[in-house]
Amino acid sequence: MRRDVFQAIADPTRRQILSLLAKQSMNLNTLADNFDISRPAISKQIRILTECGLIIVRQQGRKRYCEAQMQELGVVAEWLEQYRQFWNYKLDALGDFLEQEKTITKHKPTKKHKHK
Structure with a gap:
């Protein structure tokens, strides 16, 4: 078997x-x-x-x-490769998202508080 x-x-x-x-x-x-x-x-x-x-x-x-x-073990390596590619894509997308958030946060005007 x-x-x-x-x-x-x-x-x-x-x-x-x-x-x-x-x-x-x-x-x-x-x-x-x-x-x-x-x-x-x-x-x-x-x-x-x-x-x-x-x-x-x-x-x-x-x-x-x-x-x-x-x-x-090449079979295992091939199987794992698809998940490596998947996670690389996801992590790259997360990095891009965080970079955009950082850029947006830098360019947002800050609110000034009025004192009473």
């Missing part, structure tokens, strides 16, 4: 696994040593990340090594 990349990054443990593997490949035992959860729980997280295409597991001798495949 091929899982969704968004599902993979929704979990903090999986995000931490990706962060570790982004720096270097690790064997499963070394990777598991970084967490306070059971090895079967780590294996489950690794399986999900593998199904999402974010890591690959290679057998080398008696050990299994995990390696990050960050290209799949």
Whole structure:
């Protein structure tokens, strides 16, 4: 079953696994040593990340090594880009509005109070 990349990054443990593997490949035992959860729980997280295409597991001798495949995160980057553009537009519009308000406020005549 091929899982969704968004599902993979929704979990903090999986995000931490990706962060570790982004720096270097690790064997499963070394990777598991970084967490306070059971090895079967780590294996489950690794399986999900593998199904999402974010890591690959290679057998080398008696050990299994995990390696990050960050290209799949491009889907997330593309999805986020539309929101970055949206917020840039909104913030630019807010900046323009505030600048207009400042200009209007500068040019408004001030009211003088009459003393009785």
